[in-house]
Amino acid sequence: MTRQVRAIGGPAAVVAGLHRWIDGHDPHVQAAVWLLLAHEVWPRRTEFVAACVNHSPDGGWWIDFRAARIAFDNGRFDTASSTELAVLDLAITVGTDRFRFRAMGPGNARAVATAVAHAVGADR
Numbered sequence: 001m002t003r004q005v006r007a008i009g010g011p012a013a014v015v016a017g018l019h020r021w022i023d024g025h026d027p028h029v030q031a032a033v034w035l036l037l038a039h040e041v042w043p044r045r046t047e048f049v050a051a052c053v054n055h056s057p058d059g060g061w062w063i064d065f066r067a068a069r070i071a072f073d074n075g076r077f078d079t080a081s082s083t084e085l086a087v088l089d090l091a092i093t094v095g096t097d098r099f100r101f102r103a104m105g106p107g108n109a110r111a112v113a114t115a116v117a118h119a120v121g122a123d124r
Helices: 010-022 027-039 046-052 065-073 082-095 106-119
Strands: 053-055 061-063
Touching: 010 027, 010 053, 010 061, 027 061, 027 082, 046 053, 046 065, 065 082
Parallel strands: none
Antiparallel strands: 053 061
């Protein structure tokens, strides 16, 4: 069972704040946060928010993807389902630009996108 966030303003504030944070951000960060928001699990889990979601006094919210990787690798999220963990692992990988998407040319970027779409069956 997913535990609910007890953050200032609750899960809705976290979600709204993360939506605001990605406006104008680097595409890889936008993609990572969008994945987490679309999945709807991680911004609502207390252990995730405690480990790597930051809140500033002015109301801003952001994810520290390096802190998320450390928490993930140390088993802090191991009570999650295998699908939840897979989504989080991918979002962290994208959010930290592990595969250097920012430096990738359009041809390689299309090839990567096509390969991922095929792997998940989205091209069928």
